[in-house]
Amino acid sequence: MIRTRFAPSPTGYLHLGGLRTALYTYLYARKHHGTFILRIEDTDQEREVPGAVQKIYDSMHAAGLTYDEGPDVGGDYGPYIQTQRRDTYPQYAKQLVESGGAYYCFCTKERLDEARAEADKKGEGFKYDKHCLHLPKEEVQRRLEAGEPHVIRQNVPLSGTASFEDALYGHVEVDCATLDDNVLIKADGLPTYNFANVIDDHLMGITHVMRGTEYLSSAPKYNLLYSSLGWTPPVYVHLPVVMADSTRKLSKRHGDPSFEDLLEMGYLRDAIINFIALLGWSPRSEREFFTLQELEQAFDLEGLSKAPSIFDMTKLTWFNGEYMRKLSPTEYLQIATPWFKKVLDPAKIDFNRLAELLQSRTEVLKDIPDMVDFFAAMPAFDAELYTHKKMKTDPAVALDALTKMRPVLDGIFDWTEAAIHDALMTAIAEAGLKNGQVLWPLRIAISGKASTPGGAIEIAYLLGKDETLARLDRSIAQLKQ
RNA sequence: GCCUCCAUGGUCAAGCGGUUAAGACGUCGCCCUCUCACGGCGAAAACAGGGGUUCGAGUCCCCUUGGAGGUGCCA
Numbered sequence: 001m002i003r004t005r006f007a008p009s010p011t012g013y014l015h016l017g018g019l020r021t022a023l024y025t026y027l028y029a030r031k032h033h034g035t036f037i038l039r040i041e042d043t044d045q046e047r048e049v050p051g052a053v054q055k056i057y058d059s060m061h062a063a064g065l066t067y068d069e070g071p072d073v074g075g076d077y078g079p080y081i082q083t084q085r086r087d088t089y090p091q092y093a094k095q096l097v098e099s100g101g102a103y104y105c106f107c108t109k110e111r112l113d114e115a116r117a118e119a120d121k122k123g124e125g126f127k128y129d130k131h132c133l134h135l136p137k138e139e140v141q142r143r144l145e146a147g148e149p150h151v152i153r154q155n156v157p158l159s160g161t162a163s164f165e166d167a168l169y170g171h172v173e174v175d176c177a178t179l180d181d182n183v184l185i186k187a188d189g190l191p192t193y194n195f196a197n198v199i200d201d202h203l204m205g206i207t208h209v210m211r212g213t214e215y216l217s218s219a220p221k222y223n224l225l226y227s228s229l230g231w232t233p234p235v236y237v238h239l240p241v242v243m244a245d246s247t248r249k250l251s252k253r254h255g256d257p258s259f260e261d262l263l264e265m266g267y268l269r270d271a272i273i274n275f276i277a278l279l280g281w282s283p284r285s286e287r288e289f290f291t292l293q294e295l296e297q298a299f300d301l302e303g304l305s306k307a308p309s310i311f312d313m314t315k316l317t318w319f320n321g322e323y324m325r326k327l328s329p330t331e332y333l334q335i336a337t338p339w340f341k342k343v344l345d346p347a348k349i350d351f352n353r354l355a356e357l358l359q360s361r362t363e364v365l366k367d368i369p370d371m372v373d374f375f376a377a378m379p380a381f382d383a384e385l386y387t388h389k390k391m392k393t394d395p396a397v398a399l400d401a402l403t404k405m406r407p408v409l410d411g412i413f414d415w416t417e418a419a420i421h422d423a424l425m426t427a428i429a430e431a432g433l434k435n436g437q438v439l440w441p442l443r444i445a446i447s448g449k450a451s452t453p454g455g456a457i458e459i460a461y462l463l464g465k466d467e468t469l470a471r472l473d474r475s476i477a478q479l480k481q
Numbered sequence: 482g483c484c485u486c487c488a489u490g491g492u493c494a495a496g497c498g499g500u501u502a503a504g505a506c507g508u509c510g511c512c513c514u515c516u517c518a519c520g521g522c523g524a525a526a527a528c529a530g531g532g533g534u535u536c537g538a539g540u541c542c543c544c545u546u547g548g549a550g551g552u553g554c555c556a
Contacts, residue, residue: 009555183553197556217484217485217551246549279493308550360520361517361518438515455515
């Protein structure tokens with residue numbers, strides 16, 4: 001039975017790299033009918049962000065990544081929040097101390113910082129000198145009893161190698177001599193990630209660990225822990241990072257959007273998931289559209305890529321446009337309406353028709369207000385907009401056409417698109433003009449914009465007869481000046 | 482600095498010893514058309530460099546270069 005876990009630390013938002021890790025982890029479990037678990041890694045008390053845990057639940061829910069076990073859904077392996085498991089770690093640390101796999105260390109932070117600074121100055125890497133490993137047992141005991149602050153460090157062998165097998169990267173091996181004796185239990189009694197991940201993954205029966213490559217080089221060290229404890233390590237799958245560009249990884253600090261940001265901008269959940277899934281994984285076919293359910297079937301480790309990939313907002317936007325078009329008219333109307341309302345009055349504009357016209361033109365919801373605000377108020381525009389080579393128009397042609405069409409429009413009683421269309425077409429034919437010579441200037445005259453969602457007829461209908469005529473009169477007057 | 486990993490168009494990527502080196506986004510052109518989109522058609526655009534192995538290398542090995550990650554009482 002496969003058990004996977006997504007184990008974020010509560011930093012306040014779900015970044016896209018984290019979302020992808022969560023997605024792959026989820027998909028792998030679903031594909032194999034396994035169990036997907038959410039675990040909160042909050043052992044760094046100093047970095048605690050209020051409300052961040054709730055945000056993680058919300059984001060997972062918004063993404064559609066339902067977990068079978070987790071802090072807010074329960075499960076047989078809880079608690080699923082590491083600070084609530086604080087009492088379970090020390091016993092394993094002590095077990096390691098007894099077997100020689102770890103030792104107490106009383107060195108102060110200050111002393112270590114100094115040593116680190118010195119090593120840095122010499123251009124060398126810092127490595128703890130195992131000073132406290134050699135303390136007499138009695139002294140250790142005495143200082144412990146005296147309540148002296150201390151940590152527990154992993155005792156990495158001075159020679160030999162440590163290694164592990166990664167499902168993606170294969171055999172990864174390092175010389176123990178290059179490894180540092182990491183802190184396992186901090187002075188505050190809480191475990192570091194280096195220790196907690198090993199203990200919890202084992203205790204929670206995790207069979208496959210999927211996580212970012214930032215852990216690739218420390219994984220051999222974790223394997224040392226597994227063997228000291230006499231445990232079998234899980235299958236590891238390290239995932240390459242998601243980059244913002246060729247040199248920088250995605251980060252909120254540099255203004256890169258989080259999953260929540262994307263949602264707020266009007267990117268669709270399914271589009272984001274689809275795009276993210278393909279960022280680092282390929283179905284090895286030409287297919288590019290997948291629902292979450294379809295991904296649950298299609299996903300596999302073979303399609304994973306080893307190189308970091310760059311998050312391309314442009315392609316996400318394209319995906320989003322495609323998903324917009326896939327929506328039923330009703331669904332589109334529903335999600336677009338709040339954005340219409342930011343600039344338009346539903347009593348004055350036919351949202352239904354507007355939605356029909358806008359759906360194929362919408363890439364991201366946040367763009368909607370700028371696309372439709374001219375319905376609320378006629379923007380100022382340059383008369384040069386009337387000039388269009390292909391339509392064979394310029395301000396003079398426009399003035400003539402608009403003047404001729406004014407009474408035609410005024411004569412329409414039943415203000416429907418069909419009626420406007422027929423009346424205009426008849427008049428255009430009678431006047432011996434080309435469609436573009438009339439329709440282009442008319443659209444400009446009543447919208448003031450070079451591009452609009454819909455042509456002159458649709459715009460006129462949406463504006464209503466009175467407003468259309470009022471705008472037309474104003475534009476004609478301006479042309480005469 | 483040291484350690485680990487990675488390397489096909491601008492981007493995502495297929496390829497897993499023999500191909501005219503797919504496809505998608507983006508870009509450009511044409512068509513459709515009352516604008517812009519949508520849609521259709523087409524074009525430009527890549528195996529980082531050098532050595533091997535092999536009859537044959539984008540595919541395997543080594544070196545160089547470039548990039549990423551790690552080197553925290555952060556995860």
